[in-house]
Amino acid sequence: MADVERYKEESRRQGEPIHTEEQRFVLQVVQPGLAGLMDGSVSTLAPIFATAFATHKPHTVFLVGLAAAVGAGISMAFSEGLSDDGTLTGRGNPIMRGAITGVMTFLGGLGHTLPFLLPSIHAALILAYVIVGIELIIIAFIRNKYFQMRFLTSFVQVVFGGALVFLAGILIGSSG
Template sequence: MEQQSQPMESFRELLQDEPAFVLRVVQPGLAGLMDGSVSTLAPIFATAFATHQAHTAFLIGAASAVGAGISMAFSEGLSDNGELTGRGKPVIRGVITGVMTFLGGFLHTLPFLVNNLHVALELAYAVVGLELIAISWVRFRFMQTPFLRSCVQVILGGALVFLSGVLIGQS
């Protein structure tokens, strides 16, 4: 019984210790969400504009999200053992980062399940906008970045990657 209650107490303690929560949960999750949301934009939109096929864009987006999630999970999990930095257990950080990377890339892939490319693109634009606003809010809430500055930084980065995908897809 004692072993089962200890992880729950540890999690409760982590939630009550905001600096530790930010370092061990929010930061790896935010890094994953940012990477997944932004890094998958170029392949998805390049594919959509090059092929004019929503299903093909969906497949590329799904593959990008899965691959990025796995890559980021290993990258975060192997980056340090957590002892020197106090960042917590590497497996937990890796899972958090990997899952959030996958979600960040997969959420704006889902609209491409709609067969009509124009409708899928409109939905994907809206989802990307919501993702970037959510990232900005998390940075504002937990990283103490002014909300407007965070929006400008995140949206500028997303826009550059999106435009690269569109330009490559149209060439």
């Protein structure tokens, strides 16, 4: 704690901002939101598509996807909220970060779960594929805008990670 106070005092004496408003926004809102969106969009793919390929029952897939999104949201909220108190890192209020991360994780998982409310498994799968693609584009856009990562590089990285999880889900779901 003393080191943090010394750092802040030294920054104040030198007239340096500890964090600019934009940096604070990125650290305290964008980063936890992006982490949640990425986790929700990717981690829920395996259980959703494994269930879809194993059961061919859209309602069952919806329930599994909803459970995965809720569970992932709660888990990520606690993970982010308990990771640090924000004092040393400047990442802000841990409760706020946890809430942002949890909600975005839930929304990331919910997006490609909702199509399974449709009665046709084939229509639901097609719509879910489209929504996953949109989610991955949004993630690449956010990484490009706020973290100065080239859009194409970001998109390729996100698609690669998503494809691995998606393929795992298909392989597991098709094995039974």
